[in-house]
Structure formats: C-alpha cells, structure tokens
Amino acid sequence: MHITDWIAATAAQRPLAPALIEAGPDGTPERTVDYAAITRAIERGRARRPGIRPGDRCGLAGDNSAGFVLQGLEIMASGACLFPISASVTGDTLEALAQRVRLHHLVAQGTWEQRPPSGDVDGCGDDHFRSLEPAYIRFTSGTTAANKGVVLGQQAIVDRIRAANRGLGIGPDDRILWLLPMAHHWVVSILLYLAHGACILIPRAGAPEARALASRSRATVVYAAPHDYALLADGAAPGGWPGLRRAFSTASGLSAGVAAAARQALGIPLTQALGVIEAGLPAINLRHAETKPLSVGQPLPDYQIWLRDESGTPVPGQGPDHAGEICIRGPGLFSAYLDPWRPAPPDGFFATGDQGWFDPDGCLHLLGRRANRIQTGGMKFFCEEVEAAIERHPAVAACRVAAESHPRLGEVPVAEIELRPTAAAPDPADWPPFLQSTLPPHMIPVAISVVPSLPRTPTGKIRRW
Structure with a gap:
C-alpha cells in the first residue's frame, strides 16, 4: 500500500469532514479544506503530469499552508519522491540544493518546472534509488555534523x-494544532493525521494567533517543539485549554523550565517523544509525563531500544551511570542515505549517536550526542547536562555549551546564553553559586557569555559550534 492510497481510502469515508483549517492573521479560521479536496489532490497526482516517472525526485518549495499539503499529496500520489523545501530557501541556495538532490522537478509558487538532467544519486542510473519505491527525502538537522539526505520508501512510511x-492515538475526532515547519516534519505528522481522518489546524502568525485558533477550533492535540511551547506559554493565561488531551513535544530536548511553563499554560503536562528521521517515533512518554516530563518515555510496542558501549557491547543496568549509545530496531527504518549514497544497513537496526540511560520504570532519558561529550581531567559529561542547569536561570531563554582546550585538564566547558525578552544579563559572579546546587565543579563553565541570539537549524534545534 502507498500512503496516498491509505489517505484516499480515509477521505472517501468522510468527504465533508474538515481536513485542514488555515487561520488568518488574527487566528480566525480563514480557509477550510475538506477531505473531498484531499481526494481531488490525490486524483490529480494519480493522473500524473507529462514527464513524471515513478521515483522522480520532486522538490516542493513553500511555507506552512493548506496549499503546501495539497501539493505535497499530489506529488506523492504521482509516484514521485517528495523533497519539501522551506520557502526561506531561495536563489543560489535553492539551486545548489536542487543540484545536490539532483531534482527532476521543482514546484515553487504553484509552478511546476522540469529541470535539466543532473545525473543520478546512486551511481547506477538511479536504478537502485527507484527500486526502493522512494516517497520522501529529508535532510538530517546537521547540528553537529554535515547533514545527510534520508530516503524513505513507500512501505517504510506506511509501517512507520x-x-x-x-x-499517538490520533483519530477522526482529533484537531491538531500544527506549529512545526512542514518542510521538515511531514511523515509521522501530516501524513499520519490525514491517514487517520483528523483535522490539522494551521496558524499563519505568532503564538497569540495560534492560541486563538486552538481555542476557536477546539484543539485536542498540540504537536510542537520546545521552542514553540515556550512561545505559547509566554503571556498565556493559566488554567489550560478546554478539550486538549495531549501536547506532544519533539524535535529537540525539553528543558525543565519550558515543561513547567507549558504545564501551567496548557493545563496538561507535555508528552515528550523521541523523533528520529532514520527511525520514526520509537518512544513516547505516555505513562510518566506528569512525574518525569524530561524523559522520552518507554519504547512503543513495535520497537526495541537498547544501549551499547563504544565497543558495541550492550550496556546493562539502570541509572545515569549505565549510559550508552541509543540503538533502535523496528518498523519503518529509513531506506537509504542520499548524499553520499548509502543503502540502509542490512542488520535492521539504527545506532543514533545519542547517549541515554534507562530508569527502573524502563523510561529512556537522553544525555546528549556522543559528539557533544566533554572530558575534563578524565571525567566525562555532556554539553546538554550543563545547558539544562544553565537554562534553569529565569533570565536565560536558551544556551549552548562547548569544549575549550585546556593545557592541564584537556577540555573545559564554556557557554553562550540567549536572554529572555526584557531580562537583564546575570552578574558573572552569580553563576558559580547558582550552578553549584546542580552541577559538580568540573561541569561549571569557565566562561558564560551573552549573545543576541543563538543560531538554530530550520527545525529549531540549537546549532553547535
């Protein structure tokens, strides 16, 4: 089964039900797209435009909108492989990206362009690429290394x-407030919601307008990044949103401050999920969101998650002293890396490069990327641990930590912070006593500098040095 066949079957059962509600600048619902329109978009794709072959790589440039969703479904239904592109990518940057992916077609501002031949991606005339029934390409975030294009085949998407x-438990009665960029979040989100008959609420402005749309349209689910929840909570009246049953947090690690602020504003705890483009959504904190908001929870029924040490040996035990690299096995693993071309490993599991540990309830806790590890005087710790402690300060909106060479200790941590609006910079002398309550001495940064803003990836993650 192709994913657009699944969505079409769902649409046929509820043609007049709303599939997409797009808001105006004030948060008032401005455009409603029903499931009959979803069916028409898929039928246009099945008719297939001249010049499109199954497995052609087709870029779609645009921003969050109902039109972007309809155009994306049309491309996928044609048998082409969708490569979403943010509307902010233009000019030479867009052309360089199109050449890197070796696009056959590009859709921008509603106009289809058939691009000149630019070669294959697999070294064998795209035969291997097309044999995967490729349906979707997305690049990894590239926070710590060069980003890689991840290819998902049709079956991988359905299984995932x-x-x-x-x-997630999404059903036809759900209305999902959508805040993530569609150019980077599409499969276990937009496609999943439509396959299960839900309605997607698409705000077009800032947090106040998103709150207004959620209230007017009676949102039942929010799916967003920690950065989005911080904005939603800022200035929101406490007491919660009537009818809201789940608020899923993904795309980057959740801090205690954001979790607490969102809990007060929404009236329910954030449910953190482990989203990995190569593996899907293998863990969600469904049972312990209230008591352990910073955990990504237990593995979902179809997944196995285990830890391994640097030699590849499984790490037994529980607690932070039994940390290891997170490995995942389950349905819907990625089909190949695009650039450079590399098929998915045949052993059927994915080693994430992230470090974590399990608690006695089987909940997974993230420590950080192995590349973000600092060694000070023989003691190892992660940048993310230090960042979490610094972000407890009421003046700090975001933080990033890195290792700096030291002649005697090897490495020492240094930090940059981004302040909250209207907040004054803390006195440097106040940092050691503030951090001593949560960090041992070797983890306290030797320098903490204030910057106007920290660089972020398109998905909202802090970009590393």
Whole structure:
C-alpha cells in the first residue's frame, strides 16, 4: 500500500469532514479544506503530469499552508519522491540544493518546472534509488555534523505511521494544532493525521494567533517543539485549554523550565517523544509525563531500544551511570542515505549517536550526542547536562555549551546564553553559586557569555559550534 492510497481510502469515508483549517492573521479560521479536496489532490497526482516517472525526485518549495499539503499529496500520489523545501530557501541556495538532490522537478509558487538532467544519486542510473519505491527525502538537522539526505520508501512510511499511532492515538475526532515547519516534519505528522481522518489546524502568525485558533477550533492535540511551547506559554493565561488531551513535544530536548511553563499554560503536562528521521517515533512518554516530563518515555510496542558501549557491547543496568549509545530496531527504518549514497544497513537496526540511560520504570532519558561529550581531567559529561542547569536561570531563554582546550585538564566547558525578552544579563559572579546546587565543579563553565541570539537549524534545534 502507498500512503496516498491509505489517505484516499480515509477521505472517501468522510468527504465533508474538515481536513485542514488555515487561520488568518488574527487566528480566525480563514480557509477550510475538506477531505473531498484531499481526494481531488490525490486524483490529480494519480493522473500524473507529462514527464513524471515513478521515483522522480520532486522538490516542493513553500511555507506552512493548506496549499503546501495539497501539493505535497499530489506529488506523492504521482509516484514521485517528495523533497519539501522551506520557502526561506531561495536563489543560489535553492539551486545548489536542487543540484545536490539532483531534482527532476521543482514546484515553487504553484509552478511546476522540469529541470535539466543532473545525473543520478546512486551511481547506477538511479536504478537502485527507484527500486526502493522512494516517497520522501529529508535532510538530517546537521547540528553537529554535515547533514545527510534520508530516503524513505513507500512501505517504510506506511509501517512507520502504523507503529507511531499505536502511541499517538490520533483519530477522526482529533484537531491538531500544527506549529512545526512542514518542510521538515511531514511523515509521522501530516501524513499520519490525514491517514487517520483528523483535522490539522494551521496558524499563519505568532503564538497569540495560534492560541486563538486552538481555542476557536477546539484543539485536542498540540504537536510542537520546545521552542514553540515556550512561545505559547509566554503571556498565556493559566488554567489550560478546554478539550486538549495531549501536547506532544519533539524535535529537540525539553528543558525543565519550558515543561513547567507549558504545564501551567496548557493545563496538561507535555508528552515528550523521541523523533528520529532514520527511525520514526520509537518512544513516547505516555505513562510518566506528569512525574518525569524530561524523559522520552518507554519504547512503543513495535520497537526495541537498547544501549551499547563504544565497543558495541550492550550496556546493562539502570541509572545515569549505565549510559550508552541509543540503538533502535523496528518498523519503518529509513531506506537509504542520499548524499553520499548509502543503502540502509542490512542488520535492521539504527545506532543514533545519542547517549541515554534507562530508569527502573524502563523510561529512556537522553544525555546528549556522543559528539557533544566533554572530558575534563578524565571525567566525562555532556554539553546538554550543563545547558539544562544553565537554562534553569529565569533570565536565560536558551544556551549552548562547548569544549575549550585546556593545557592541564584537556577540555573545559564554556557557554553562550540567549536572554529572555526584557531580562537583564546575570552578574558573572552569580553563576558559580547558582550552578553549584546542580552541577559538580568540573561541569561549571569557565566562561558564560551573552549573545543576541543563538543560531538554530530550520527545525529549531540549537546549532553547535
């Protein structure tokens, strides 16, 4: 089964039900797209435009909108492989990206362009690429290394969506407030919601307008990044949103401050999920969101998650002293890396490069990327641990930590902070006593500098040095 066949079957059962509600600048619903329109978009794709072959790589440039969703479905239904591109990518940057992916077609501002031949991606005339029934390409975030294009085949998408919804529990009565960029979040989100008959609420402005749309349209689910929840909570009246049953947090690590602020504003705890473009959504904190908001929870039924040490040996035990690299096995693993071309490993599991540990309840806690590890005087710790402690300060909106060479200790931590609006910079002398309550001496940064803003990836993650 192709994912657009699944969505079409759902649409046929509820043609007049709303699939997409797009808001105006004030948060008032401005455009409603029903499932009959979803069906028409898929039928246009099945008719297939002249010049499109199954497996052609087709870029779609645009921003969050109902039109972007309809155009994306049309491309996928044609048998082409969708490569979403942010509307902010233009000019020479867009052309360089199109050449890197070796696009056959590009859709921008509603106009289809058939691009001149630019070669294959697999070294064998795209035969291997097309044999995967490729449906979707997305680049990894590239926070710590060069980003890689991840290819998902049709079956991988279907398998991934089925497994993820055993945890998400999305159904036809749900209305999901959408705040993530569609150019980077599409499969276990937009496609999943439509396959299960839900309605997607698309705000077009800032947090106040998103709150207004959620209130007027009675949102039942929010799916967003920690950065989005911080904005939603800022200035929101406490007491919660009537009818809201889940608020899923993904795309980057959740801090205690954001979790607490969002809990007060929404009236329910944030449910953190482990989203990995190569593996899907293998863990969600469904059972312990209230008591352990910073955990990504237990593995979903269809997934196995285990830890391994640097030699590849499984790490037994529980607690932070039994940390290791997170490895995942389950349905919907990625089909190949695009650039450079590399098929998915045949052993059927994915080593994430992230470090974590399990608690006695089987909940997974993230420590950080192995590349973000600092060694000070023989003691190892992660940048993310230090960042979490610094972000407890009421003046700090975001933080990033890095290692700096030291002649005697090897490495020492240094930090940059981004302040909250109207907040004054803390006195440098106040940092050691503030951090001593949560960090041992070797983890306290030797320098903390204030910057106007920290660089972020398109998905909202802090970009590393």
